[in-house]
Amino acid sequence: MRSAALPLLVLALSACSPSLDWREVRLAEAGALALFPCKPELSSHAPTPAEPARMGLAQCKAAGFSFALSWAELPDPSRVEPALQQMREALASKLQARAEAPRPLQVPGMTPNPQALTQRLAGGEQHAQLAVFARGPVVYQALMLGPRYNDTAWDSFAGSLRLAP
Template sequence: MLTLLAACQPALNWREVRPPQSEAAALFPCKPEIEQRPAQPGRQGAMGLARCEAAGRRFALSWAELPDPAQAAAALAAMPQALAAKLGQPLPQGQVLQVPGMTPLPEAFQHRLAGPGGVTRVAVFARGGRVYQALMTADADDPAAWDSFVGSLRVGAAAEAAR
């Protein structure tokens, strides 16, 4: 499959990435920079971000540990709303998202936001008290790149099984 992706999108060099302490695996079309912040007493839990840019498209996977796993559904609902507000756009209807290993929550969705500045695609999901956001931004939409990126996501035991 990776060979087929490379043939269709020569500017994107897909590779599997497992950011440390993320409990996630994803295909990125470039080598991502990874940033992490450990949990601090009295503050939010650990957070991390893996991001890169290839062929004019920006890809990112972020994760954050919530102090209470019961907050995951509310966090998933708020994350795409906050992104849409930041972009000055209404949040469009989303598509249900299934990521192997995720906690099944009805708030796990993917959205496509299009505006004068380009297209942003976002997916949100959780595993226990850890919430994730996958993001792709570009001047023009690239559904194949998004499908490769979001379709490769795995968390928890599913990420380990994919090794």
């Protein structure tokens, strides 16, 4: 019995993708915490007259998928709800994607908003899983993009999102 179980255990352990090396990343500028399956590159932009929002992006690629968390601090808090909707619509348009019905989203530390949603998009050779949410005037978009859906990786990434108090 033991000798039969050993190959099954080895097979089960090898099914865990070594290319997804999950690590906790604290994004101080964004006030966020997330698990990424690779070391993300960070970039940020200070407000300018042409773009009055403070913005940032953490992104990396692993196992054929791109993972990203972007954020922008809007100068007008009344623009948060429309911005969340526009973020989802802009990605669907860019990918020329068929969008599944969005589902409500809860991220610890977020400000409740009816446009805080998670959604799957299928466009040609690209499949996206995204979440949009906000805290105060800061809007966030978490995104996983790849050749197919990967619900396990998405659940690890999106389920890890936290906003610092």
